[in-house]
Amino acid sequence: MTMDTAVLTEVVIIIVKVMIVAGVLFNLPIPLTWIERKVAGHIQSRLGPFRVGPHGILQPVADGIKMLLKEDIVPEKADKFLFKIAPLIALVPMFLIFVAMPFGESVNLPYVDKEITLYISDMNMGILYVLAVSGLSVYGLMLGGWASNSKYALLGGLRSAAQMISYEVSLTFAVIGVVMISGSLSLLDIVRSQYGGVFHWNVFYLPVGPVWFVIFVIAGMAEMNRIPFDLPEDEGTLGAGFHTEYSGMRFSFFAMAEYIAMTSIAALTTILFLGGWDDPFGTGILPGIFWLMGKVAVLIYFFMWIRFTIPRYRYDQLMNIGWKILIPVSMANILVTGFLKIWVP
């Protein structure tokens, strides 16, 4: 049976796209750790890493070498199989999210004159897929906490499960709001519905857009386990939380998962609320993908900025914010959004 050339080309293009996305994502934590430490330093009037390379830019490489050379400790009474597989369970779903993530419309490749699309797949229910897959990564945290056979790790894992349940609800509500505004479950169509400059973006769908945006960002920060919601790895009370017993590369897998989660939440926020690759002023100076990257970068800076501004919430405060504020507000907001969609043309 011979394969059609066009089909073969499609397959090759998809494989190349997957490899590029995976390669970029795999290397993304390297600059992000450096940027995070620099932001931390400058917010605290320090310099941050400065010794390795110019302005400490090679510091993540040195850290990576250190992590690789460290002894890979598995606690004697740990569940060996789960302990070893948990970092991967935390990391892999973060890559899977980007299968459905669009980075732009299609571009025309020069020299070969081939039109390629800047997304791996345009699922017609992409947002559901993203939510489902991102929900899987919490199993890594829970299993890691459980398999470590340590009280701190177990408490961290339990907390991550509870936090996940509490905030996934309001995150999904915010997504429902966007779906109602845009009228599609496909991420590509959600972006297309926001074309035409900054006032067409979902965040400016007044009066509900900003509320959805705030709910989504807060719930997203809780999803990616960062300060002020990093209760699962609360070093003040839990040692290091779910990764107390992890060292070396397995630990850095958890760290990588956190950074890729941050990127994915930033990209999702951009796509759902900030118009994706849409040029805010319609100037058309830059290709769309640079606008997308710029917006993601600003959001990532924002997350880091918040991390070094706000202290960690107490556990009961976390639950209060999730159940008593975010969910009622989202429910009321869904009502308002529905009325707006029906009665406001």
Place this chain on the structure above:
Amino acid sequence: MGAMKKPFGIADLIKRIFFLDFLKGLSTTFRHNVSRSVTLRYPDEEKWVPYRRFRGRHTLNRDERGKELCVACELCVKACPTNCITVVPVEDKNGRGISDRVAAVWTVNLVRCLFCGYCEDACPTTAVRLGRDFELACSDKSCTFFTKEELLVPQRTPEYFKGGVIVKARLGRDKIKGVPVIVPYFEEQKPDWWLKAK
């Protein structure tokens, strides 16, 4: 939410809805983010030069003709609370007929020294002074014990330099001399951002 129930006005509500406290905090951290960092990049680029009153390593002075000021009276030895100075006096027959009392040995044990400055207070000829060298670390015992010849060498910070500022410096890497902090030139006093920084 807490134990104390404060009256909850409309201003509080607006404050909460628009995250005003939160924005205040964010603006504070952003100001710090774009402000100059207070880190002193000490060995590589900058160095704090102390004031003249600073009490660092000892130095032995000479007079304007190059003669040693020390008359080996051993008052510094007597004043020293930790007995870290050793002076052995001899008669110097090379004078103008009158034999001078000079120090054959003048050593200081910097491990014991507590840099109190009693020796320079006791000294009648202002021969011994606590200078401004404070980078005394080394990887063997050689820097714990200074002899007269080493102490007679003028210290790296010149006497005319008022100090109390940060100057440009760099870290010298020398196999024999170790890693001294080299100040290439002592420039005039500049307004000092480091002291004003909060």
